[in-house]
Amino acid sequence: MRRLLLVLCAAALGLLTGIGPASAAAPPEFGTDWHDPVTAAPLVATPGTTSCQATVAQTEFRDYTPYKGTYLPPKGCGDRWNKVVLRLEGAVAGRQYDRLGYLRMGGVEVLRTSTPEPSPEGITWKVEKDVTRYAPTLRERQPVEMLIGNLVNETYTGVIKVKVTLTFYKAEGRTGPARTPDKVLTLDGAHPEGAAYEGKLTTPANSERIVAEVYATGSGGGCEEFWYLTVPDAAPYSCKAKDGPYREVRVSVDGRLAGIAAPFPTVWTGGWSNPFLWYVIPGPRAFDVRPLEYDLTPFAGQLNDGKPHTVAVSVAGVPEGQSGWSTPVNVLVWQDAGSDRVTGALTTHREGTPANATTYEAGDRHRLTSDGGHALTVAGHVNTSHGRVTTTVSREVAGTSAHRWTDGESVDALKARWTDDEKVTVAGRGPATTTATHRVYTMDGETSVGAGDRLRTVMTMGDRADSLTLRAGERVGWSRMDDTYTGDAAYNQNVPREQRHATGVSRERYRLQGPGACYDHTLATAQGELTEDRHRC
Numbered sequence: 001m002r003r004l005l006l007v008l009c010a011a012a013l014g015l016l017t018g019i020g021p022a023s024a025a026a027p028p029e030f031g032t033d034w035h036d037p038v039t040a041a042p043l044v045a046t047p048g049t050t051s052c053q054a055t056v057a058q059t060e061f062r063d064y065t066p067y068k069g070t071y072l073p074p075k076g077c078g079d080r081w082n083k084v085v086l087r088l089e090g091a092v093a094g095r096q097y098d099r100l101g102y103l104r105m106g107g108v109e110v111l112r113t114s115t116p117e118p119s120p121e122g123i124t125w126k127v128e129k130d131v132t133r134y135a136p137t138l139r140e141r142q143p144v145e146m147l148i149g150n151l152v153n154e155t156y157t158g159v160i161k162v163k164v165t166l167t168f169y170k171a172e173g174r175t176g177p178a179r180t181p182d183k184v185l186t187l188d189g190a191h192p193e194g195a196a197y198e199g200k201l202t203t204p205a206n207s208e209r210i211v212a213e214v215y216a217t218g219s220g221g222g223c224e225e226f227w228y229l230t231v232p233d234a235a236p237y238s239c240k241a242k243d244g245p246y247r248e249v250r251v252s253v254d255g256r257l258a259g260i261a262a263p264f265p266t267v268w269t270g271g272w273s274n275p276f277l278w279y280v281i282p283g284p285r286a287f288d289v290r291p292l293e294y295d296l297t298p299f300a301g302q303l304n305d306g307k308p309h310t311v312a313v314s315v316a317g318v319p320e321g322q323s324g325w326s327t328p329v330n331v332l333v334w335q336d337a338g339s340d341r342v343t344g345a346l347t348t349h350r351e352g353t354p355a356n357a358t359t360y361e362a363g364d365r366h367r368l369t370s371d372g373g374h375a376l377t378v379a380g381h382v383n384t385s386h387g388r389v390t391t392t393v394s395r396e397v398a399g400t401s402a403h404r405w406t407d408g409e410s411v412d413a414l415k416a417r418w419t420d421d422e423k424v425t426v427a428g429r430g431p432a433t434t435t436a437t438h439r440v441y442t443m444d445g446e447t448s449v450g451a452g453d454r455l456r457t458v459m460t461m462g463d464r465a466d467s468l469t470l471r472a473g474e475r476v477g478w479s480r481m482d483d484t485y486t487g488d489a490a491y492n493q494n495v496p497r498e499q500r501h502a503t504g505v506s507r508e509r510y511r512l513q514g515p516g517a518c519y520d521h522t523l524a525t526a527q528g529e530l531t532e533d534r535h536r537c
Contacts, residue, residue: 026526030502033121034528035280040510040521044085044130050170052077057146061160066147079139080177083169086129093122096158098269100219101148107186108137109328112215112289117275127287135180181332198312203303205341209334213291216249224324235360244358246372248316259294262397262420274457276489276504280525284463284483297391298380301344338385348379373398389428396421413446431472440464456490480513
C-alpha cells in the first residue's frame with residue numbers, strides 16, 4: 001500500500017510527466033511517420049535519495065541469438081535499496097513485425113515485453129518497471145540473457161536496438177529499505193517455453209512464505225496467440241482447439257493442484273490483423289507483461305523438508321502437443337530469521353469441478369459461445385519462531401465469450417469477459433488479515449473486410465482490479481485500477497504502403513485510486529498523431 005501511495009501522490013503532484021504536449025491537429029490519414037509509442041500508465045514513483053545506475057544490456061537484435069553478458073551490482077548505494085527501477089529504451093525503423101522478448105538475470109525473469117511495429121522513418125519507445133522484489137538476485141554478480149527474437153531480410157528491415165538499465169535508489173535517512181523476499185528461486189531442469197513443463201524446487205528449510213509468479217504468454221504467431229478466438233473442431237473456423245477458447249494457467253506441487261489463474265488476453269502490436277490500431281498506444285500490458293501470482297504458502301511445510309519437489313505449470317485448454325505458450329516461473333521466498341527449520345502442513349485442499357462448455361450455432365454468421373470456470377481453496381499452517389501462522393487461499397476463475405464470424409471470416413468478432421477472484425487470509429497470534437482481489441479482463445472487438453479489400457478493426461479492451469485488505473474486520477487498505485483502451489482503424493489490404501490510405505483513432509484512460517490520492521491519465525490519437533494528453537488529478 002505504501003508503494004501505491006507513493007505512485008498516486010507523485011502523479012497527483014505532477015511529478016510523473018509522461019510525455020510532451022499533444023498535437024493540435026491530425027492529418028487526414030497515416031503518413032510515413034507517427035508519434036513514438038506511449039502509454040497512459042504511471043511511471044514508477046521514486047524517492048529523492050542517492051541513486052546509482054548499472055547497464056544490464058545494450059545490443060541489437062537481428063535474429064534469434066540471445067544477448068549474453070554479465071551484471072555487476074553498482075557501487076555507492078549499498079545493497080539494501082528503497083527502490084530498483086528497470087528502464088528499457090528501444091529503437092527500430094523500417095518494416096518489422098511485433099516481437100516478444102525477455103530479460104533474465106541469474107535465470108530469474110525480470111522482464112517480459114513486446115515491441116511496437118515501426119514507421120519507415122523510425123520510432124523510439126521506453127518501458128519502465130519496478131523490479132525491487134528481485135533485490136536478492138540483484139545484490140550479486142549475475143549472468144544476463146536477453147532475447148527479442150527477430151528476422152531481418154530484404155522485406156523485414158527493422159533492426160531492434162535496446163538499452164536496459166537498472167537504477168538503484170539508496171535507503172537513507174527516513175527512507176528505509178524496501179521489504180523484499182529473502183530469495184528469488186527458479187525451477188531446476190525446466191524449460192519455460194511451453195504450455196506444460198515441470199522442474200524441481202528446493203526451498204530453504206526456514207521458508208515461511210512462498211509465492212510463485214508465472215509470466216504466461218500465448219504468442220509465436222500461431223493460433224495460441226489468439227487463444228480466445230479458437231473453436232472446437234466441429235465449427236468452420238481457421239483456428240482450432242478441441243475444447244474451445246477457455247484457458248487457465250495452473251500450478252501444481254508434487255502432482256497436486258496448488259494454484260489457478262486466468263491469463264490476461266494480451267494483444268500484441270500487430271494483433272487483430274491491424275497494426276494501425278496500436279502504432280502509438282499499445283494494448284494493455286503489451287510492453288510490460290505482468291506475471292500471474294500464486295501464494296504457495298499453504299505448501300511451505302511440505303516444501304521445507306530439504307528435498308527437491310516437483311513444481312509444474314500447465315495451460316488448461318491447449319490441445320496436446322500444441323505450441324505457442326511460454327510460462328517461465330520465479331519463486332519468491334521469505335525466511336524466518338529466528339528459526340533454522342519451519343515445519344507445517346497442508347490442512348485443506350478443496351477443488352471444484354472444472355467447467356468448460358461451448359455451443360456452436362451455424363448460420364450466415366456462425367456463433368460460438370463459451371462458458372468456463374474453476375475454483376480452488378487450499379490452507380496450511382507453518383510453525384514459526386513467532387508462533388503458528390495459518391494461510392488460506394481461495395481462488396475462482398471464469399471466462400465467458402461470444403464469437404461471431406462469417407464464411408471466409410470477412411467478419412470476425414468477439415465479446416468476452418474473464419474474472420479472477422482471489423482471497424488470502426493470514427491468521428497468527430494477532431488479528432487475522434484478509435486481502436481480497438477482484439480482477440476483470442474484457443475484450444469487445446470486430447474485424448471486417450469491405451469494398452476495395454478495406455479492412456477495419458474496432459476494439460475495446462479493459463484491465464481492471466479492485467483490492468481490499470481487512471484486519472479484524474476493519475479496512476486497512478484498498479486500491480482500484482482501471483485501464484481501458486478503445487480504437488478504430490482501417491486500411492486497404494494487399495497494396496503498396498503508399499496506397500493503404502490508413503486511418504485510425506485510439507484512446508487509453510488509466511485510473512488508479514487509493515487512500516487519499518488518485519491517478520487519472522487519458523491519451524488519444526488520430527492518424528498517428530497525439531491529440532490529447534490529459535491528467536485529471
